[in-house]
Amino acid sequence: MDNEKLSLPQYDIPEDMQHAIAVTTLDRLYNWGRRSSVWPLMFGLACCAIEMIAAQTARYDMARFGMEVMRPTPRQADLLLVSGTVTKKMVPAIVRLYNQMPEPKYVVAMGACASGGGPFKEGYNVVAGIDKFLPVDVYIPGCPPTPQALIAGMIKLQEKIDKQTMKTNRWYDKKKVDANYVPVPVLGPDLMDPRRYDELKAAAAAKATQQESA
Amino acid sequence: MYGKGILKGLSVTWKRFWETYTEDISWILRGKKRYNTVEGVTHRSSKDTKGIFTVQYPDERLNLPEEARYIPFLVYNEKPDGDKEILCTSCGICAKVCPPQCIWIVRSNNPETGRPIPEPTEFYIDADICMNCGFCSEYCPFDAIKMDHDFEIASYERNVFNMEKLLKPSSYYQSIRPENFAREEAARKEKEAAKAAKEAAKAAATQ
Numbered sequence: 001m002d003n004e005k006l007s008l009p010q011y012d013i014p015e016d017m018q019h020a021i022a023v024t025t026l027d028r029l030y031n032w033g034r035r036s037s038v039w040p041l042m043f044g045l046a047c048c049a050i051e052m053i054a055a056q057t058a059r060y061d062m063a064r065f066g067m068e069v070m071r072p073t074p075r076q077a078d079l080l081l082v083s084g085t086v087t088k089k090m091v092p093a094i095v096r097l098y099n100q101m102p103e104p105k106y107v108v109a110m111g112a113c114a115s116g117g118g119p120f121k122e123g124y125n126v127v128a129g130i131d132k133f134l135p136v137d138v139y140i141p142g143c144p145p146t147p148q149a150l151i152a153g154m155i156k157l158q159e160k161i162d163k164q165t166m167k168t169n170r171w172y173d174k175k176k177v178d179a180n181y182v183p184v185p186v187l188g189p190d191l192m193d194p195r196r197y198d199e200l201k202a203a204a205a206a207k208a209t210q211q212e213s214a
Numbered sequence: 215m216y217g218k219g220i221l222k223g224l225s226v227t228w229k230r231f232w233e234t235y236t237e238d239i240s241w242i243l244r245g246k247k248r249y250n251t252v253e254g255v256t257h258r259s260s261k262d263t264k265g266i267f268t269v270q271y272p273d274e275r276l277n278l279p280e281e282a283r284y285i286p287f288l289v290y291n292e293k294p295d296g297d298k299e300i301l302c303t304s305c306g307i308c309a310k311v312c313p314p315q316c317i318w319i320v321r322s323n324n325p326e327t328g329r330p331i332p333e334p335t336e337f338y339i340d341a342d343i344c345m346n347c348g349f350c351s352e353y354c355p356f357d358a359i360k361m362d363h364d365f366e367i368a369s370y371e372r373n374v375f376n377m378e379k380l381l382k383p384s385s386y387y388q389s390i391r392p393e394n395f396a397r398e399e400a401a402r403k404e405k406e407a408a409k410a411a412k413e414a415a416k417a418a419a420t421q
């Protein structure tokens with residue numbers, strides 16, 4: 001199935017009318033529009049950002065995929081391209097940017113650092129992968145991935161968008177309001193994830209009782 | 215006069231725009247293909263190029279130099295009966311030198327004697343930690359681990375490659391790095407010849 005064509009393959013439209021008529025489903029129309037205009041957030045973190053910039057230049061030209069408009073504000077962006085090492089100090093800002101993006105929104109972890117921590121995975125100030133906080137759609141390995149590897153990842157993202165339907169997308173789930181909201185982590189002495197507060201409180205209480213008995 | 219610089223800049227763009235077409239026509243007149251061919255990409259990557267030089271990635275790709283490196287892979291020799299002769303002996307040197315420590319090797323033992331045998335049961339590389347430095351292939355004494363050229367490995371899950379995914383035949387290695395392969399093959403043959411000569415000399419001495 002050629003997803004780049006809007007029309008459904010099973011309908012036979014006469015050739016002289018093909019430029020004017022398309023028979024399609026709402027999902028397909030929606031995905032076709034979405035995949036052809038994935039606007040990334042203009043946001044770079046480390047050396048991977050240099051490759052991301054190179055991918056946007058005339059040499060590789062991401063405009064061929066409708067991704068040329070790097071938006072400087074999350075409110076106009078569809079794609080959070082996490083390009084580089086995610087430090088603990090930066091995570092609250094990244095999560096806040098993600099929360100500010102309108103749905104549908106996608107996250108791509110570009111490079112080793114953003115996907116798994118890379119060479120800094122055991123660093124005191126580095127988060128080993130942005131997937132600990134945000135739902136990542138595509139992981140692009142490489143250190144850094146070349147512009148061509150980045151574009152290969154973007155094509156993979158487009159393939160993922162093609163398979164989505166409005167019925168199962170988490171951002172259209174009416175039962176779960178705020179299905180996309182990620183609580184902003186708090187940077188204190190260390191980075192704390194609000195989703196783990198209960199766990200942390202239980203651990204602290206267990207430690208306190210242990211000290212009392214000792 | 216204000217705006218001179220803008221006009222100058224725009225004239226460069228205008229020149230480039232028309233050069234794309236003149237260049238296309240000249241290539242057609244010479245009966246060559248400027249797009250989607252190795253020759254065309256080479257010319258468009260060179261300093262002599264004129265006009266458009268975009269690499270239309272999924273349709274055509276840049277010519278990678280031989281020493282380009284991405285995630286490592288394990289080399290195996292194809293035996294005549296179809297079995298795989300894995301060159302890796304699970305010595306663990308690659309795992310020791312790996313700066314970000316992304317290699318895990320599970321060593322194997324002979325089930326009867328319980329002694330270790332030189333073949334890995336499993337070999338994992340966390341591609342999301344690997345920094346493509348190439349130390350593993352530089353240090354490997356058996357030429358068993360080599361850096362790949364394949365960069366289209368983006369996925370929807372974390373990329374932890376197991377042995378099944380890492381193993382690639384030596385013919386593939388020859389196709390991506392012909393010069394390196396020829397050099398290593400020559401060195402191996404020389405070593406084997408020296409060993410055979412030494413043994414022959416030893417046999418002659420004992421007689």
